[in-house]
Structure formats: C-alpha cells, structure tokens
Amino acid sequence: MTVYHGCNLNCRYCYEHRANKDANSMDFEVARNIITHFMEADNGFDNNEFQFFGGEPMIVFPLIREIVDWFHTQSWKKGHIFFICTNGTILTEEMREWLTQNKQCVAAGISLDGNKAAHDIGRSNSYDLLLRNLPFFKETWPTQPAKMTIYSETIPYVADSIIELEEMGLYFTANIVFENIWGNAKQKRNLLGMYKKQLLRLVDYYACHPHLEPVGPLLQRDLEYINLPNRKIKVSDGDCQRYCGAGHEMVMVEVDGTTYPCHRFAHWITNRTAPSAPINIQKGWKPESCAQCNFITICPTCAGFNWELNGDTGIRTTYHCEAFKLELWASAQLQAIRLGQCEPSDLLRLSGHEKNRIKNRLEWILEFAGKEL
Numbered sequence: 001m002t003v004y005h006g007c008n009l010n011c012r013y014c015y016e017h018r019a020n021k022d023a024n025s026m027d028f029e030v031a032r033n034i035i036t037h038f039m040e041a042d043n044g045f046d047n048n049e050f051q052f053f054g055g056e057p058m059i060v061f062p063l064i065r066e067i068v069d070w071f072h073t074q075s076w077k078k079g080h081i082f083f084i085c086t087n088g089t090i091l092t093e094e095m096r097e098w099l100t101q102n103k104q105c106v107a108a109g110i111s112l113d114g115n116k117a118a119h120d121i122g123r124s125n126s127y128d129l130l131l132r133n134l135p136f137f138k139e140t141w142p143t144q145p146a147k148m149t150i151y152s153e154t155i156p157y158v159a160d161s162i163i164e165l166e167e168m169g170l171y172f173t174a175n176i177v178f179e180n181i182w183g184n185a186k187q188k189r190n191l192l193g194m195y196k197k198q199l200l201r202l203v204d205y206y207a208c209h210p211h212l213e214p215v216g217p218l219l220q221r222d223l224e225y226i227n228l229p230n231r232k233i234k235v236s237d238g239d240c241q242r243y244c245g246a247g248h249e250m251v252m253v254e255v256d257g258t259t260y261p262c263h264r265f266a267h268w269i270t271n272r273t274a275p276s277a278p279i280n281i282q283k284g285w286k287p288e289s290c291a292q293c294n295f296i297t298i299c300p301t302c303a304g305f306n307w308e309l310n311g312d313t314g315i316r317t318t319y320h321c322e323a324f325k326l327e328l329w330a331s332a333q334l335q336a337i338r339l340g341q342c343e344p345s346d347l348l349r350l351s352g353h354e355k356n357r358i359k360n361r362l363e364w365i366l367e368f369a370g371k372e373l
Ligand code: SF4
Pocket: 289, 290, 291, 293, 294, 295, 296, 299, 300, 316, 317, 318, 320, 321, 322, 324, 325
C-alpha cells in the first residue's frame, strides 16, 4: 500500500518525482477497506503481507500505527505480517518503542546503497542519519536484509561498500538497476570494465572469508539452472516463468485505493494504463536476442519496466544484460573456489540432490568461468 507520496529525501533514481503530489496520503478508511477485503477474500491465500510503501511511509507513522492497532482489535481467519519499506532516517523514541512492541508482526526493511561515499551520491547525503538508526534496525530485525541498489555513479564503490557492510555484520542484498544507466558505447565499456574489477575484488574477498555467504543476488546466481547446451530446456510457449509476483501474489494499492499489479505499473510512472488481466504471464521468450540466450532461465526481468518501455510485460529490457553476465561469471569463479575449499568429509555428507546441484554447477563453471569476458 502506498500510504504516502512525500519523502524527506530526494533520491536520484526514485520514481516519486513523477507522482501526483495532490493525492498525497492514504485515508485510514481506504486502508481499512483494503485490508478487510484481502483478509476476508476467498482467494487461496491463508496469509497476507501488507507492505507500507512510499515515498517515506514513516512520515505518516500515526496512520501506520492506527492501521496496525485497529487490525489487532479485529479477529481474522488468515495470518498476517506488516512490513515497512523505509529509508531509515526518521526514527523517534516513540516510533522505536512502538516498533519494538510490535516487532513480531511489523517488520521494517531499509535501503542502504553501500558505504558513505556511495550512499550519499544518490540518497540526499543521508548516510549519517541512517547510520545513527542502523543498530536499531539490525538488532530488531536481524534477518531482514537491507537493500543496496547499484547504478552508474556507485559502481566504483561496489567492492568497498559490500566489504564494509559485511564487516559491519549487516545482512543485505545488492543488485544493479534495470534502467539504462550506461551512457554511450564508450561510457558503457568503461563502466563495465570498472564493474568487472569490482566483482573480482569481491570474489577475492569472499574466497578469503569462506564463513561468509556471498552477497545475493549479485554473487549468488543460480548456476545450476542455466540452460546449458547439453541440457536444453524447451524454450517455447508454456515454458516461460514469471520472474516476480506482480499482478498475481502481489497487488499494489495507491493512496486513493486504485490497484496496480505492482508500483512499477502505476500510470504516473509508465505513462500507460496498466494492462488488464492476465498480466505478467510470459508467452514466449522475447526479444529474439534473449530467446537465443542460455542464461534466460535465470536472468532477472522487471514486468513493470518491460511494460513501460515495450508495452508488453513479456518483452524484456536488456540494459542489464552485460552486467548480469559479469555477475554470472564472477559467481562461477567464486563457486569454483568455494567447492575447492570444501573438506572431503563435508562432501560425503551431501544428499543426492545437493550432489546433483554441485554437478550441474561444475558443468557450468567448466563451460564458462575460465572464459575472458
Ligand atoms: S538480457 Fe542478456 S543475459 Fe538476460 S536473457 Fe537477455 S540476452 Fe540473456
């Protein structure tokens, strides 16, 4: 639920620049009706997760508290969890106290784009504000990953950022954006060269810290699902999988109660009317360059961005293509090193399924990891 369109920051890559600021915050009645609808709907789901989204939802903390407190006065047949997507910079004593009391059913996830140098580039110099509150988020929801978004200006800081977050003991994910951040051909070549160096530094770092889980999804690409030539998955109608839950398990509700498959489909982002159902069901691999690609079975794609740019949720944007392949290559290098670090006794304890996964990974590593990209 987008509960508020305003924000105390002005992040560089945020869609909220395009939002209609006249319709700013959700009314309690709208939230109550939506929640009641989904908690009572006979739709096959026994549990609902309600996310408070913005802008910065903590600016309307009294509304969030009113919604959750009301929710707990009712009796429901379905399970629930509330989640707050926040920039983590606004946290009063009152908020801390309420969040701590409700942490079993209200979780919060922060956006943290790396170390201070990287974070401050695009997120309104808010690193110091966030750092002050970081221990609270880390201690209250230790298994909730912070989200590190990578874009052109932060590529030079990727390795330093990830190493710093690991040294802080933070649980986090890192991913590069789908958008065209690459500039002209020369700029793109330079950025990709820089990204490759950053990834190789991270391969070295994780190789030297075998107790650490490599950061996902960046260095945890699921190599065993790649469509190798000797394991050709039939790429035709019916074989395509959805990458995300937009329009299926997921519904986004605007401040005025309008629904979209996910926030990326809002008309003020795409300048298009959202597709009518069924949406986000890929009927064939498109474009042709992707249809011929062995990595398509694991390559991420954003249905909303596809819709915005191509007018079809199933026609993929490919700006992230080369960066994604570098991540695969680095993941393969790291997994090869990690397999070499296994004790023989550990390998003997693996189940048949796990051995099969390793065999599939090895096929891929042998095929790809040594190649020069
Ligand atoms: S974007 Fe690139 S890596 Fe992804 S499926 Fe298309 S061609 Fe393959």
